[in-house]
Amino acid sequence: MPDQDQSNHRQQEGDRLFAGVDWGGSFHQLCVLNTTGQVLMQQRINHTVAGLQVLAAQLGKLGSVLIAIERAEGLLVEFLQTLPKVTVYCVSPKISARARERYRLSASKSDSFDAFVLADTLRQEHWRWRPLSRPSPLAAELQAVSRDRQRVLHAKVACESRLRAVLETYHPAPLQCFLSWTVTSVLRSSAPLPPLTRHDESKPPG
Numbered sequence: 445m446p447d448q449d450q451s452n453h454r455q456q457e458g459d460r461l462f463a464g465v466d467w468g469g470s471f472h473q474l475c476v477l478n479t480t481g482q483v484l485m486q487q488r489i490n491h492t493v494a495g496l497q498v499l500a501a502q503l504g505k506l507g508s509v510l511i512a513i514e515r516a517e518g519l520l521v522e523f524l525q526t527l528p529k530v531t532v533y534c535v536s537p538k539i540s541a542r543a544r545e546r547y548r549l550s551a552s553k554s555d556s557f558d559a560f561v562l563a564d565t566l567r568q569e570h571w572r573w574r575p576l577s578r579p580s581p582l583a584a585e586l587q588a589v590s591r592d593r594q595r596v597l598h599a600k601v602a603c604e605s606r607l608r609a610v611l612e613t614y615h616p617a618p619l620q621c622f623l624s625w626t627v628t629s630v631l632r633s634s635a636p637l638p639p640l641t642r643h644d645e646s647k648p649p650g
Contacts, residue, residue, distance in 0.1 A: 459479075459507060459508070460479065460507075460508045460509070460510065461476055461477065461478055461479075461484065461506050461507065461508065461509045461510070462476070462477045462478075462479075462509070462510050462511075462512075462563050462564070462566045462567040462570070463475060463476045463477070463503075463509050463510065463511045463512070463563050463566075464511070464512045464513075464558070464559040464560060464561065464562025464563030464564070464565075464566065465511055465512070465513045465520070465524075465559060465562065466514075466555045466556075466558040466559040466562065467513060467514065467515060467518075467520055468491070468555070469491065470490070470491055471488050471489060471490050471491055471495070472488070472489045472491060472499075472520065473486070473487075473488055473489075473555035473556055473558070473559040474486070474487045474488075474489055474499065474502070474559060475556065475559035475560045475562070475563045476506065476509070476563065477560075477563045477564060477567055479567070481564055481567060483560065484506075485502070486556050486559070486560075487502065488555075491520070496520075496523050499523075500523075500527055503527055503529070503530055504527070504529070506529075507529060508529050508531075509529060509530050509531070510530075510531050510533060510566055510570055510575075511524060511530055511531065511532050511533065511566075512533045512535045512562040512563060512565065512566035512570075513532065513533070513534065513535065513562070514534070514535055514536075514537050514540055514562070515534065516534040516576060517587070517591070518591075519591075521534075521576070522579075522584060522587060522588070525576065525578050525579065525584075526584075531575045532575060532576045533566055533570060533573050533574075533575050533576065534576055535562060535565065535566070535573075539565070540558070540561060540562055540565065543561050543562075543564075543565045544557075544558070544561050547560075547561055547564075
């Protein structure tokens with residue numbers, strides 16, 4: 445039965461293409477395969493507005509594309525889900541690590557090779573996997589707001605950790621006096637506000 449289901453899926457694929465994206469902080473590697481496993485494209489995409497526009501243009505020329513990537517959230521995934529002919533699959537890093545062993549025993553790192561492994565694994569196994577659901581515009585906006593809030597919280601915690609480390613090294617006494625307060629709360633309550641300019645003072649309240 446599994447072999448029969450796989451053959452049925454292959455008959456329904458037609459001209460569908462398969463892509464793997466090895467994502468990174470400053471750039472991403474894109475690899476596109478056809479149904480026989482032939483490499484049609486290997487391209488590095490910068491993680492910029494212009495780079496994402498190039499990615500959208502390249503994928504738009506290919507038609508229906510299934511994309512495998514090792515994450516289920518983030519700006520890149522959200523951008524891919526806005527493209528009409530793209531279906532995104534989240535691949536577990538454990539699955540991709542085991543898949544790499546089928547192609548190469550060496551542990552050397554290669555972005556183009558990792559993107560190829562993702563694409564080829566998706567080509568062979570996609571009929572077993574479930575694609576990521578495409579969010580509504582409101583849900584996508586909420587995801588973006590939540591991501592920005594999380595980034596601000598991470599920055600706040602990192603700032604507090606740095607301030608605490610400095611105080612523990614040079615001024616440990618304030619930390620003992622305000623153990624129940626966060627460092628930023630202490631500084632915010634004790635630091636004076638900047639004086640208003642005459643122009644601001646002349647404005648009526650509200």
